[in-house]
Structure formats: structure tokens, C-alpha cells
């Protein structure tokens with residue numbers, strides 16, 4: 025897909041960077057960069073199912089969360105440059121390995137190249153394509169993906185602009201993420217299943233942060249007011265663990281308490297949402313992959 029990478033406005037940063045000769049706030053130039061492609065067992069049960077989700081972890085990120093557990097790739101941009109045809113080949117290899125789906129992790133800044141890669145192999149692809157996102161998206165970019173994505177898997181991290189500015193350097197996070205989620209729902213308005221496998225639909229993730237239970241409840245209220253509950257799944261995540269620069273913010277330099285977790289959970293029970301909740305005591309480490317370039321070609325084939 026043609027895109028003018030010499031003046032990039034793919035994400036809400038709209039920094040206008042010349043990614044042909046330099047990099048944007050996301051940390052990436054015009055070549056695709058990725059750090060791992062593997063079968064991942066720790067996504068939601070309807071995504072990982074039996075064989076695992078075929079995750080492709082892209083390097084760089086448009087959001088700058090101080091507590092990011094994937095900071096090696098998101099902030100420090102670890103990864104290897106690959107061509108569009110190599111990315112297409114990775115998708116097919118994931119399918120051949122038995123992946124339940126292709127799971128595009130933080131690919132916002134590579135959407136035009138992802139579309140080109142899918143165009144090459146879509147006639148051979150029989151598994152769903154999952155768009156796994158921070159939620160910090162422009163509607164214009166999501167509209168490019170219309171018809172390519174079967175399952176949207178966005179975070180909805182913050183309601184308060186003060187909190188999103190402090191922890192992710194994105195004062196306008198909720199403004200963009202809320203509109204983005206409505207656009208994702210417009211594209212995939214109905215949950216479609218094949219047994220226990222989700223084939224199409226929307227799963228909204230929310231990670232409870234320490235000292236932020238009121239913000240979490242505002243998010244849950246907003247979802248309740250704006251999206252019919254039978255048409256999406258909610259994934260409530262409680263495994264927050266201080267990471268990366270959390271230590272610079274003493275109030276979030278701890279795990280969440282049982283009280284914080286239960287306050288948010290009660291709201292979800294009140295609204296009777298469908299979805300998943302995570303055991304508060306489940307280990308966080310198992311969710312963090314080793315970013316070792318496995319599944320990623322380390323030679324760049326320019327074509």
C-alpha cells in the first residue's frame with residue numbers, strides 16, 4: 025500500500041517525521057522492524073486456544089508507557105529490519121506452525137506495510153488476523169485496515185488526561201482511544217465463534233494500575249454507556265508489575281492491592297460484561313516473551 029513515509033501522520037502523535045531518512049517519535053523508519061514471531065500461549069483463552077497465537081512483535085511504539093514490560097523493543101527499538109515480502113512469509117510460517125491466528129502486536133506505525141504483506145498472501149491465509157494495539161490510534165489509519173482485521177484487541181488504558189500524560193506522555197490518549205475503539209467496533213460489531221475460538225470481534229483490554237481504581241471505573245462506565253455488552257469481550261488484567269521506569273513514580277512502584285482489584289471487578293460484575301479476568305496472583309513474568317529475534321529473518325531482503 026502506498027503511503028508517504030516522508031511525512032508520517034499514522035498515529036495520534038502526528039509528528040510528521042521523514043521516516044525515509046530518519047525516525048519518528050515511535051522510533052522507527054520506513055522499513056519494518058520486528059523482534060520476535062512465535063506461538064504465544066498467554067493471550068486470552070479464545071485467542072491462544074490450543075496451539076497458541078501467532079504473535080509478531082513489532083519494534084518501536086507510538087505510546088511511551090513508563091511501566092512498559094516490553095521496553096526492550098518498544099522504547100529501545102530492539103529488532104531486525106525486514107521487507108514486506110519477508111513479513112508476508114512470516115505470516116505463512118506462523119500458519120504452517122499451527123498458529124490459531126496472526127497476532128500483530130503494536131503494529132500501528134507499520135500499518136501500510138502490514139496491509140501490503142497481507143495483500144501478498146491473503147488468498148493463502150485461513151486463520152484470523154488480530155490487531156493487538158495500545159488503543160492509541162487514528163481513525164484514518166484504522167480505516168486503512170478495514171477488511172483486513174478479523175479481531176481487534178485494543179487496550180483502553182486511561183480515562184484521565186492527567187494520568188495518561190504522566191505515565192505515557194499522551195495527554196490526548198482517551199480522546200483517541202475511545203474513538204478508535206468505536207471505529208474497531210464499527211468494523212467488527214459482532215462476536216463470531218468457531219467453538220471456543222473467536223473468529224471475529226472486539227476484545228477490550230484494561231490493565232488496572234496502582235492508585236488508579238477510580239480511573240479504571242470511569243473506563244468501565246464509558247464502555248457500558250457506549251458499546252452493547254453482547255457485542256464485545258472485556259479482558260481485565262491485574263498483573264501490573266513495576267517495570268522499566270516505574271521506580272521514578274513511587275505511587276505506581278508496587279503491585280495493585282486486592283482492594284483495588286475488587287473495586288474494579290465489582291463494577292464489571294454489576295454490568296454483567298462477558299470476558300476474562302486474570303487471577304491477581306498470577307505471575308507476570310510468564311507473559312513477557314524473550315525478545316531474541318526468533319522467527320525473524322536477520323538478513324534484509326529488499327523487495
Ligand code: SF4
Nearest residue numbers: 032035039048050133
Ligand atoms: S507513527 Fe511514528 S512517525 Fe508516524 S506519526 Fe506516529 S510517532 Fe510519528
